[in-house]
Amino acid sequence: MALRIAALLFTLVFAAPFGSQAQRATAPGGAVTQGSVSDLGPEAEVFLGTLDVVRDYALEPRADSLLWEYAIEGMIRELNDPYATVLSRDEVAEFEEQSTGNYAGIGIAIEELNGAVTITKVFKGTPADNAGLMVGDRIVGVDSERQDGWSTDDAAGRIRGVAGTRVLVFIERDAGDQPVSYELRREEVHVPAVEAQRVFGDLQYLLLDRVTRNSGSEVDSVISNMGTPRGLIFDLRQNPGGYLDEALNLSDLFLDRGSVLVRTRSRIRGTDDVREEAPRDRMTPRVGDLPIVILVDRYSASAAEIIAGALQDHDRALVIGERTFGKGTVQSVIPLPQGRLIRITSGQWFTPQGRSLTRPRDAEGNVIEPDSIEEYRSVGGRRLVGGGGVFPDLEILDDTLSTAEQALSLAAAEAEFPLQTRIQETAFAAVQLARSDGTPADAAESPFPTEAMDGFYSSIEAAGIDPALLTEGTRDYLRWRVEVIYHQRMGRDDRSLEVRSERDTVLGTAIRLLNEAGSQEELFALALAESERRAEAQQGAAQGPDAPAGGPASN
Numbered sequence: 001m002a003l004r005i006a007a008l009l010f011t012l013v014f015a016a017p018f019g020s021q022a023q024r025a026t027a028p029g030g031a032v033t034q035g036s037v038s039d040l041g042p043e044a045e046v047f048l049g050t051l052d053v054v055r056d057y058a059l060e061p062r063a064d065s066l067l068w069e070y071a072i073e074g075m076i077r078e079l080n081d082p083y084a085t086v087l088s089r090d091e092v093a094e095f096e097e098q099s100t101g102n103y104a105g106i107g108i109a110i111e112e113l114n115g116a117v118t119i120t121k122v123f124k125g126t127p128a129d130n131a132g133l134m135v136g137d138r139i140v141g142v143d144s145e146r147q148d149g150w151s152t153d154d155a156a157g158r159i160r161g162v163a164g165t166r167v168l169v170f171i172e173r174d175a176g177d178q179p180v181s182y183e184l185r186r187e188e189v190h191v192p193a194v195e196a197q198r199v200f201g202d203l204q205y206l207l208l209d210r211v212t213r214n215s216g217s218e219v220d221s222v223i224s225n226m227g228t229p230r231g232l233i234f235d236l237r238q239n240p241g242g243y244l245d246e247a248l249n250l251s252d253l254f255l256d257r258g259s260v261l262v263r264t265r266s267r268i269r270g271t272d273d274v275r276e277e278a279p280r281d282r283m284t285p286r287v288g289d290l291p292i293v294i295l296v297d298r299y300s301a302s303a304a305e306i307i308a309g310a311l312q313d314h315d316r317a318l319v320i321g322e323r324t325f326g327k328g329t330v331q332s333v334i335p336l337p338q339g340r341l342i343r344i345t346s347g348q349w350f351t352p353q354g355r356s357l358t359r360p361r362d363a364e365g366n367v368i369e370p371d372s373i374e375e376y377r378s379v380g381g382r383r384l385v386g387g388g389g390v391f392p393d394l395e396i397l398d399d400t401l402s403t404a405e406q407a408l409s410l411a412a413a414e415a416e417f418p419l420q421t422r423i424q425e426t427a428f429a430a431v432q433l434a435r436s437d438g439t440p441a442d443a444a445e446s447p448f449p450t451e452a453m454d455g456f457y458s459s460i461e462a463a464g465i466d467p468a469l470l471t472e473g474t475r476d477y478l479r480w481r482v483e484v485i486y487h488q489r490m491g492r493d494d495r496s497l498e499v500r501s502e503r504d505t506v507l508g509t510a511i512r513l514l515n516e517a518g519s520q521e522e523l524f525a526l527a528l529a530e531s532e533r534r535a536e537a538q539q540g541a542a543q544g545p546d547a548p549a550g551g552p553a554s555n
Contacts, residue, residue, distance in 0.1 A: 047071075051067060051071070054067060055067060072086050073086075079344070081344060081345045082361075082365075083329065083331050083343060083344075083345050084331075084342075084343060084344045084345060085342075085343050086336065086340060086341070086342045086343075087340055087341045087342075087343070088340065089338070089339045089340060092339060092340060092341050095341070098210070099210075099212055099213065099242060099243070101190050101191040101192065101193055101212050101213075102188060102189070102190050102191075103160060103188075103189055103191075104160060104161060104162060104163040104186050104187065104188055104189070105156075105159055105160040105161075105186055105187075105189050106126060106127045106128040106133075106159060106167065106169070106184045106186060106187075106189070107122065107123040107125075107126020107127055107128045107129060107187075107189045108121065108122055108123070108126075108128045108133065108159075109121035109123075110139065110152050110155060110156065111152060111424065112151065112152055112421075113421065113424055113425050113428060114425050114428075116138040116139075116140070116147070116172075117138065117139045117147065117150055117151075117152055117154075117155040118136065118137070118138050118139075118428070119133060119134065119135055119136065119137045119138075119139065120135060120424075120489070121135060122134065122135060123189065123191065126187065126189055127184040127185055127186070127187055128184065131182050131184055132182075133169075133171065133182065134173070135431070135489050136173070136428050136431055136432065136489070137171045137172070137173055138171065138172045138173075139155050139159075139169060139170070139171060140170050140171070140172045140179050141168075141169070141170030141179065142155065142158040142159055142167065142168065142169055142170070143158065143167060143168050145158065146170070160186070161186050162186065163186055163187055163188050164185065164186065164187075165185075165186050166183055166184065166185050166186070167183075167184055167186060168181055168182070168183050168184075169181070169182050169183075169184060170182075192218055193208055193209055193210050193211070193212045193215045193218060194206065194207070194208055194215060194218040194219055194222060195207040195209075195493070196222040196226070197493045197494045197497055198226070198229065198494060199233075199494055199497050199498055199501075199511070200498060200511060200515075202229050202230045202231075203229055203230060203231050203232075203233060203511060203514055203515075204222075204226045204229040204231070204232045204233070205233045205235065205497055206219065206222060206232065206233065206234050206235065207235040208234070208235070208236060208239055208250075208304070209238070209239055210239060210240060210241070210242050211239065211241055211242030211243055211246045211247050211250070211302075211303035211304060211307075212242055212243070212246065213243065213246065214246075215242070215246050215249075215250065216246050216249030216250045216252070216253070217249075219250055219253060220253055220286060223253065223286045223287060224286075229290070230291070230514065230515075231290065231291040231292070231293070231514035231515075231517070232287065232290055232291070232292045232293070233292075233293050233295065233507070233510050233511070233514070234292060234293070234294045234295070234307075234317065235294075235295045235507075236294060236295060236296050236300045236304040236307065236308055237295050237296060237297040237299065237300060237321065237506070238297060238299040238300070239299070239300050239301070239303075239304035240299065240301050240302065240304070241301045241302025241303035241304050241305070241327060242302070242303045242304075243303060244262075244264075244303060244306070244330065244349070246303065247262070247303035247304075247306040247307055248261045248262065248279055248306070250307050251281070251306065251307050251310040251311065252281050252282060252283050253283070253285070253286045253287070254285055254286070254287060254292065254311055254316050254317070255281045255285060255310065255311070255314050255316055256281060256284075256285060256314075257281050257282065257283060257284055258280055258281060259280060259281040259310075259314055259352070260278045260279070260280055260281075260352040261278075261279050261280060261281055261306075261310050261352065262278070262279060262306050262309075262310060262349050262350070262351065262352065263276070263277070263278045263349065263350040263351070263352065263354065264276070264277050264278075264279075264330060264347055264348065264349045264350070265347055265348045265349075265350075266330055266346050266347025266348070267346055267347065278352075289519065289520065291318075291514060291517055291518075291519060291520050291522075291523050292311065292316060292317040292318070292520065293317065293318045293319075293320060293510040293513065293514060293523065294307075294308050294311060294312070294317045294318070294319045294320070295320060295321050295506050295507065295510060296308050296319060296320075296321040296322065296324050296390060296392060297321050297322045297324070297398060297506075298322045298323065298324065298325060299325060300321075300324040300325060300390070301324065301325035301326075301327040302325075302327040304324070305324045305325070305326075305327065305328070305357050305389065305390050306349060306351075306357070308324065308390045309351035309352075309355065309357060309390045310351060310352055312351075312378065312384065312390065312393070313351050313352040313353040313355075313378055313379060313384065314352065314378070314379050315378050315379055315380040315382060315520070315524070316520070317520075318393050318394070318513070318520070318523045318524060318527050319390060319392045319393050319394075320392050320393065320394040320395075320396055320506060320509060320510060320513075320527065321392050321395070321396055321506045322392065322395065322396075322397060322398070323389050323390070323391050323392065323395070324357075324389040324390040325359065325389060326357060326358060326359020326361075326367075326388040326389035327357065327358075327359075328348055328349055328350070328356055328357030328358030328359070328388065329345045329347065329348055329349075329358060330345065330346055330347035330348060330349055331343050331344065331345055331346065332344055332346040351390075352379075353376050353377070353378065353379070353384065354376065355374075355376055355384065355386040356386065356387075356388060357388065357389060357390070358388055359387075359388030359389045360388065370387055370388075373385055373386065373387045374386035374387060382524065393524070393527050393528075393531070394509070394527040394530060394531050395531070395534075396505055396506050396509055397505075398505070398506065401477075402473060402477075404469070404471050404473050404474050405473070405474055405477050407469055408465070408469045408470070408474045411465045411466060411469055412460070412463075412465060415463045415464050415465050417459075417460065417463040417465060422456060422459060422460075423456075423478070423481050423482055423485065424485060426452055426453065426455070426456040426482045427482050427483075427485035427486045427488075427489055428489065429452050429455065430448065430449050430452035430482065430483075430486045431486060431489045431490060433449040433451065433452050434449055434490065448479075448482075448483045448486055448487075450479070452482070452486075453475070453478070453479055453482065456478065456482070457470055457475065457478075477503075480499065480502060480503055483499050484496050484499050484500050487499060509530075513526050513527060513530075
């Protein structure tokens with residue numbers, strides 16, 4: 001269900017009245033009475049007759065409610081619309097939380113680590129923050145129940161509730177200590193979609209993990225308080241999209257007044273006619289001529305692609321990373337009776353210069369590549385590529401593991417050693433070491449305690465994994481993974497990003513280019529030169545060392 005809900009973030013949401021045009025009533029014996037659906041056509045009568053027969057004669061009895069669900073699912077399936085669905089009440093609640101970031105609780109994120117439900121983040125200004133709960137605290141009980149093999153879902157279900165009610169949470173902070181109880185008042189909690197950090201002193205990093213309600217105003221608030229950085233990194237990687245109007249609000253912050261933000265084609269409700277629209281920028285730019293780099297990957301989709309495509313078309317940002325997902329259709333989410341929602345494709349969107357964002361796929365979701373790729377031009381004349389999704393100006397694939405790192409990961413999987421979980425646990429152990437030395441959790445300076453890795457390496461060998469796989473290179477890789485999380489848990493997100501950039505090639509390249517460029521135009525020139533160098537290097541590698549000199553130039 002989680003994947004189904006995550007897909008629902010690719011939406012344009014609007015409310016529309018829903019009312020049945022006719023009601024069905026049956027007399028004894030199943031005869032259709034006055035007020036029936038006969039005015040909708042003979043097919044409706046056949047459908048309802050079929051429903052009666054299946055209900056009354058099928059060998060295996062089925063409730064009316066289940067038969068109606070079958071009918072709904074069959075109708076949706078036959079639309080051949082991969083994004084169409086009808087949500088249950090529980091799915092509606094989950095969808096609303098994911099698309100708004102709002103829920104009633106105490107303001108923590110939790111994971112299962114070392115066999116315990118562990119707090120991994122405390123949101124500022126929430127009941128948990130005000131009460132002094134800390135990252136690394138273990139939840140061992142809620143109200144009258146004590147933790148006994150709880151999953152994170154079990155704990156979350158007990159902690160959440162109606163805003164204004166109270167909940168008693170039992171926390172174990174240090175091993176062997178008696179649990180401490182905290183009585184907290186549940187409140188409406190908003191989990192921001194935006195994370196902002198100043199990195200390397202004068203570069204502003206801004207991560208948008210989804211396009212939710214008010215994400216435009218959240219980014220605007222960051223811009224208002226960021227001072228005068230030398231450049232801006234806007235990270236849209238793994239952003240599945242969200243609300244169309246919020247994507248327009250976000251693009252509006254960066255483009256000149258009157259610029260086209262997106263082009264849409266949609267069906268006019270209840271007709272066979274198509275409406276074409278081209279919303280325009282209404283504000284003056286909020287960042288002036290500040291150089292901007294946008295990071296994208298294969299999971300950047302929908303509303304995230306609208307933002308990247310708009311700024312790329314108008315020469316307002318350098319886009320680097322991977323070609324995006326290619327989600328170029330508009331979904332309407334419409335309320336149904338009984339607290340349910342229906343989601344259905346109702347239009348398409350294109351970049352301001354007319355590039356379609358739709359990347360064709362077959363029924364299994366496999367990409368269908370076109371025979372040829374169309375070329376477009378940006379407003380300033382730069383070459384752009386069409387054909388579905390946003391093609392980066394500078395293509396950089398996510399850094400892949402070395403052969404030795406892949407071998408270690410494979411050996412861990414074969415030994416059923418939970419490598420990812422152990423990385424998280426080791427980061428928490430490092431936090432505990434730092435705290436034992438008197439370093440506060442949010443210390444401005446918190447050097448990574450490398451001795452925390454010793455137990456991690458020992459646990460790998462104890463799991464029966466070949467010690468020869470723990471080379472200097474793989475040890476450095478594991479330390480890097482742990483240190484990124486360690487700095488996050490110590491409240492040093494800026495330092496965590498700086499460490500991450502050591503191996504995050506896309507982020508590292510963005511930082512380097514912004515440090516070298518003094519303007520957006522210089523950014524484009526540097527990226528073009530680097531793209532050409534990469535193409536030449538790839539061509540040389542493909543030709544091999546024995547290839548004759550003077551081969552064809554790469555374009």
